[in-house]
Amino acid sequence: MQTEEQLKELVRQKYSEIALQDKDTNQSSCCGSGGCSTEVYNIMSDDYTELKGYNPDADLGLGCGLPTRFARIEAGDTVIDLGSGAGNDAFVARAEAGSEGRVIGIDFTPAMIERARLNAEARGFNNVEFRQGDIEKMPVSANIADVIVSNCVLNLVPNKDGVFREIFRVLKPGGHFSISDIVLVGDLPDSLRSAAEMYAGCVSGAIQKDEYLALIEVNGFANVTLQKEKPIVIPDDILANYLDESGIAAFKAGNTGIYSVTVYAEKPLRPAGTCCAPGCCD
Known part of the structure; x- marks a missing residue:
């Protein structure tokens, strides 16, 4: 059983390699985890090409959804x-927030930060x-963000509860998030769950869907809504590496x-259970 730090180092090493790959190479694998398929499969990611602000050079094909499409970003956010x-x-978020808005990207892989800055x-x-940093301890102040987005990342973090706690800290009161991620219904075979490559490939690091949604609620968020859900099918030639x-x-x-x-x-x-004066919380 690998420790949290060992899993983080695994992800850091793997995504340092991915930062040097092109989109086609990444899409031929599970979330860019390696050239493990004999065909080019777009296993996880959705098509960004029609979204305003899309830049092909910045698209490594690593996502599993379109969170910015659902994030309700407004000008100035x-x-x-x-x-x-x-x-x-x-x-894409910049295109929605406009010139008066501000976008901060956080990643803990130096090679990714360098590539993003160049872009x-x-x-x-x-x-x-x-900014380089750990999303369990974001390098930003509290109550700073109107909107938080993330695409197929939390499944790579062992301490998902800590990430949701940080998201709550960083969002302004009344702010919101839209996050795309991988979740499970039922238990993966042990050989898949223990596979390091499949962890970096976003699958064996995933948790149960009910547990994922419960973590959001227990950290104080309201109006939890499932905006989109789609099944992920792993091709046989990838499964054959483990089963x-x-x-x-x-x-x-x-x-x-x-x-x-x-x-x-x-x-x-306002924090749950608080009210400033009679009638103010109506």
């Missing part, structure tokens, strides 16, 4: 992108910045589902 990679979602500088995006033929058949016939979900939630204007 301060937006934080968790696990910002090469800048794809940050640049931003090449396009003259002065209101987009990228024999009978194991693959049993996995497919079982009740385990792997899903991409996009979840929305809000930080209440």
